[in-house]
Amino acid sequence: MTTDLLDDIVVHPARRLTGRLTAALAVSGADSFETEPVAGLDLTLEGVPGDLHAGFTRAAGSREPWHPRGVEIRSGRQLSIVSEEELAEVAARLGLPRIEAGWIGANLLLSGVARLSFLPAGARLFFDSGAVVVVEEPNAPCRDAGRAIAGHTGRPGDELSFPKAARRLRGVVASVERAGRVASGEAVAIRVPEQWIY
C-alpha cells in the first residue's frame, strides 16, 4: 500500500508570470545543430520547420535508456528554451564572458523568468502572435552541447565542464500546442498549472 504517502497531497494553485522573448533562433545551416537569432520564427504543430528536432515523432536516443535506441517515439523535444539569466550563470561558473544561446541549439531565448529550468511540465507560454508552447521537461546538459561550446571558446575542457556547470540551468524542452509566428523582443505570458508532490 502506498496510499498513505499520498494522504497529505497539497495542491499549489496555478499561477501566472511574464517574461520576454529576447531572441527567437533558427538553425544556421543544413545539418547544423547550432542556431542563430532571427527576427521571427514560425512555430508549427510539428515544431520549427527545417529544425533537426521538427516532427511529431523522433528516434529514441541515449536520453531515453528505457527505449531501444532508434525506435520511433513521441517527440517531446521540438523546442529548446533557455534563459538569458541562466546562461549568464553557467558562463560565470565556467569563467567565460558569455555563452550564446545559439551555440547550444536553443530555439527560444527568454529573459525575466526566474529559474526557467524549473518551469514544470504542463507550463504554457503564450506569445502575442497566438503561438502557445507547452513545457515537457528539463533539458539535460549533454556532451554534444559541451563540444559545441568548446568549439567556440577554444577550450577543450569545456566539453566536459559545461554539462556539470549547466546542471539545472540548461532550460527546458517543449512542444508547440498552437501554431504561430513569434518575434524576437515580444512579451511572453506564462501559466504554471496546479502543482503537487505525488
Added chain:
Amino acid sequence: MTTDLLDDIVVHPARRLTGRLTAALAVSGADSFETEPVAGLDLTLEGVPGDLHAGFTRAAGSREPWHPRGVEIRSGRQLSIVSEEELAEVAARLGLPRIEAGWIGANLLLSGVARLSFLPAGARLFFDSGAVVVVEEPNAPCRDAGRAIAGHTGRPGDELSFPKAARRLRGVVASVERAGRVASGEAVAIRVPEQWIY
C-alpha cells in the same frame, strides 16, 4: 523579481511504482463516446485507432478557454486513464453500486495505483508489450461524462452531481510515447519523474 520565491526549490527524486491494467477499453461503435473492455488494444503514436481522440492534433474545445474554439492544437488527450479504486470512491459518493470505466469513455482502467488522478505530467507507464504512455494532466470531470452516467443510472441528477463527486478522482489524460499492444490484466510499471514546486 520572483526569484526569491524559487530560492528554496526542493527536488523530490524520481520514483517507481507498479499497478495492473484491469482492462483496456475500445469505443463500442461509430460515433460512440463510450468504450467497452477488450482483450487487447493497439496503442499507436497517434493514440487508439478509431477512437474519437486519436491523432497528434485536435480541435480546441471548452476545456481550453485560452484558445479560440475549433483551432487546431496539439492533442495531449489521446488516452483517458482511470482507476478502479477512484471510480469506486466516486460511485460511493453518489450512492451507486458501481461506475463502469466504459461509461465515461476511458481507454485504460488501472488498479493498485494510489490516487492515480494525481500522477504528475511526465509520469510514464510501461506496459509489458513495450507500449509506453506519458501522463499529460488530470482529466476534468465534465457534464458529457455526467450525462453518460445519468443515462446508465436512470437518475438525471447524476449529470451534474458526477462532475462534483469526481473532482480529483477522474483520472488523467495521456499521450502514447511508444507504440504497442496492451492486454487486459497485464502489469504496468510506472516511473514518476523528479518533482518540485515552482
